[in-house]
Amino acid sequence: MSLENTINEAIKTAMREKDRIALDSLRAVKSQILLLKTEAKGAEVSAEQEIAILQRMIKQRKDSYEQFTAQGRQDLAEVEDAQMKVIEQFLPKQLTPQELELEIRKIIGETASDSIKDLGKVMGVASKTLAGKSDGKSISEMAKKLLS
Missing domain, CATH: 1.10.10.410 (Arc Repressor Mutant, subunit A)
Incomplete structure (x- = not known):
């Protein structure tokens, strides 16, 4: 199953469970995949490109988390951390x-x-x-x- 199909299934689950943070995170991933597909003009999106999207999104959230923490905005930092954890579920197992x-x-x-x-x-x-x-x-x- 492709990452896009997996994300779509996870979106449905998040909607059923009314998990707002997961839903926002998954929709952002889906949006990035669709954007990549439109830029590729119909060409298949490779697994490496999908992983690169996920890694970039995690890096963005990690940077935001650090900035919010430095500014004393724990409420916003917690949201970024939660979104990071949702997105990390779709990456291959990370090396220790x-x-x-x-x-x-x-x-x-x-x-x-x-x-x-x-x-x-x-x-x-x-x-x-x-x-x-x-x-x-x-x-x-x-x-x-x-x-x-």
């Missing part, structure tokens, strides 16, 4: 820091990288290999840590 470290070490070995100068080479492979399993910031931080 230990699993991420193992994967990055493996990539460093495959690319024969040994210094921070090789960060670009490692990030190129890691971004493609670990897409959807971890966010770019975590991948970058771990690669920098292991290469320095």
